[in-house]
Amino acid sequence: MSTLTRTLGAASVAIVVLLGGGCAAERARPATAPAPAAPAADGGSSGIESGEGTYFVSFTTRPDPIPVNAEFEIEAVVLDAKTRTRPAEDVDLAVDAGMPEHGHGMNVVPRVERLAGGRFRAVGLVFHMPGRWELAFDVTRGAVTERAQTLVEID
Amino acid sequence: MAALALLLSAAAAAALGDGSAIVLEFTEREIARIRQHSPIPPAPDDPTNRVQSDPAAARLGQFLFFETRLSSNGRIACATCHDPRTGWSDGKRIAEGIRALDRHTLSVRNAAFSRWLFWDGRADSLWAQAIQPIEHPLEMGSSRAATARLVAGDLRIRDAYSALFGPPGDPGDPREADRVAANVGKAIAAYERLLVSRPAPFDAFVEGLSDRDPAKLAAISPQARRGLKLFVGKADCRRCHLGPLFTDGEFHDTGVRPLSGGTPSDPARMSGAEALLEDPFNARGRFSDDPGGERARRLSFLSVRSEDWGRFKTPSLRDVASSPPYMHQGQLATLRDVVRFYATREGALPPGHHGETVLRPIPLSDIEMDDLVAFLESLTGPEPEPSLARRPSSP
Numbered sequence A: 001m002s003t004l005t006r007t008l009g010a011a012s013v014a015i016v017v018l019l020g021g022g023c024a025a026e027r028a029r030p031a032t033a034p035a036p037a038a039p040a041a042d043g044g045s046s047g048i049e050s051g052e053g054t055y056f057v058s059f060t061t062r063p064d065p066i067p068v069n070a071e072f073e074i075e076a077v078v079l080d081a082k083t084r085t086r087p088a089e090d091v092d093l094a095v096d097a098g099m100p101e102h103g104h105g106m107n108v109v110p111r112v113e114r115l116a117g118g119r120f121r122a123v124g125l126v127f128h129m130p131g132r133w134e135l136a137f138d139v140t141r142g143a144v145t146e147r148a149q150t151l152v153e154i155d
Numbered sequence B: 001m002a003a004l005a006l007l008l009s010a011a012a013a014a015a016l017g018d019g020s021a022i023v024l025e026f027t028e029r030e031i032a033r034i035r036q037h038s039p040i041p042p043a044p045d046d047p048t049n050r051v052q053s054d055p056a057a058a059r060l061g062q063f064l065f066f067e068t069r070l071s072s073n074g075r076i077a078c079a080t081c082h083d084p085r086t087g088w089s090d091g092k093r094i095a096e097g098i099r100a101l102d103r104h105t106l107s108v109r110n111a112a113f114s115r116w117l118f119w120d121g122r123a124d125s126l127w128a129q130a131i132q133p134i135e136h137p138l139e140m141g142s143s144r145a146a147t148a149r150l151v152a153g154d155l156r157i158r159d160a161y162s163a164l165f166g167p168p169g170d171p172g173d174p175r176e177a178d179r180v181a182a183n184v185g186k187a188i189a190a191y192e193r194l195l196v197s198r199p200a201p202f203d204a205f206v207e208g209l210s211d212r213d214p215a216k217l218a219a220i221s222p223q224a225r226r227g228l229k230l231f232v233g234k235a236d237c238r239r240c241h242l243g244p245l246f247t248d249g250e251f252h253d254t255g256v257r258p259l260s261g262g263t264p265s266d267p268a269r270m271s272g273a274e275a276l277l278e279d280p281f282n283a284r285g286r287f288s289d290d291p292g293g294e295r296a297r298r299l300s301f302l303s304v305r306s307e308d309w310g311r312f313k314t315p316s317l318r319d320v321a322s323s324p325p326y327m328h329q330g331q332l333a334t335l336r337d338v339v340r341f342y343a344t345r346e347g348a349l350p351p352g353h354h355g356e357t358v359l360r361p362i363p364l365s366d367i368e369m370d371d372l373v374a375f376l377e378s379l380t381g382p383e384p385e386p387s388l389a390r391r392p393s394s395p
Helices: B002-016 B028-035 B055-065 B126-135 B144-153 B155-165 B174-192 B201-211 B222-231 B269-278 B294-299 B335-344 B366-377
Strands: A028-030 A047-049 A055-062 A071-080 A092-099 A111-114 A119-126 A131-141 A144-154
Touching: A047 A144, A055 A131, A055 A144, A071 A092, A071 A131, A092 A111, A092 A119, B028 B201, B055 B155, B055 B174, B126 B144, B126 B174, B144 B155, B144 B174, B155 B174, B201 B222, B222 B366, B335 B366
Parallel strands: none
Antiparallel strands: A028 A144, A047 A055, A055 A071, A071 A119, A092 A131, A111 A119, A131 A144
């Protein structure tokens, strides 16, 4: 998780409800006041710009809000930041998270699956503790990785 | 006038008698957090064990749980260390089977809720857990082959086993011995699934927060209520002791020093994860009744990590007062000692280079520590049915 502390990226974040589904009593919400939500390709979601401004990652969680100590998944699309409509080409995505105040990450290693249309699905995530989590999307093209990152508070 | 004053006073008392005053001791956020801890749900389904809910399997499992012939010396049963009279643990600091081990005996009560079993999480189901002590050289010191011989050789056990799993084969065949061991584990698991906490005074109190029934709100003392407020607030115990079972089911380094002194040498979760992934009885193994299911899938997200070195599973706090001592080597004798350890961090080891920093000193007064202990004691419910706490007359 040490890399998670590098930057907070352009955390214009919003965790958007998209995929429906129920959730436990415990609810998650963005820890920081969401910056102006940037429209994404599907027009209904919001996302985060990567640190160097190359990509715009739009994502949803299922369930939404993120439950505490239960598996959830993320569906994301990596867009070209200039257009915010066209999926970025030739990119890979990795997803990780940790609690910066506690110096630990998740106890699981999520798996990212590539879907059609430039979309990705990360499965197997578990935020096992209430509190503030940093959620990071590492977008890699060739040998260059940029991170889009946000904070999520779970109670 | 005096009579009128008395009447008004009585009216005021009656007004408070609806429980509002007690409810108002807590903020909305505190109440929302408190509700996350109650009621106790049913134990989660385990499709890897097809007899998990079969009463005949539970009866056989109960018989075997109290069966000393499963040990190499004929003197140790599961119930020897998981004694119903001592909170389904043994009351000792360090477990003693055939010989002394190096960890405290975890209670089997509520084990059915565990995502990972043992202090190091080296099993992922109740039935896979139940197999290991039987063949552990320091615990029961037996073997799968000896277990298979017992099942094949005792007519009553054989009949009960055959009705559930088909007749046992040649105990000398290692594959058959594995199969019998798995099925013995599944029968014991069917029994252990019944060993769950029953509603405690705390649960009545939580109901009272909703319906404001004064009797329910009085189920826990004012001192315990203060402790509860600390638990979900200033003391932040819920960081790891989550949900109705008061555990995240995960692994942490509490910094408690080993009984032997010196630096810790137990790799705990790091080796537990490795053992689990290699365990032939895990959820994706050939003895699982659901090798492609959710539990098997969960294993695919697990990894062996150096930062897990020395991390032990968070125990449930349900009925915690009934099973001292505490911590993974029973280092702390009383709940008061545990609360004091977490509050002051006195004597705690510094975090290692991968160490998480969840635990920091909490400024609690002696009175507040006592309040927390009172709350923890309010998590004690009635014991499971007496019929579950003894060996049945037949399997």
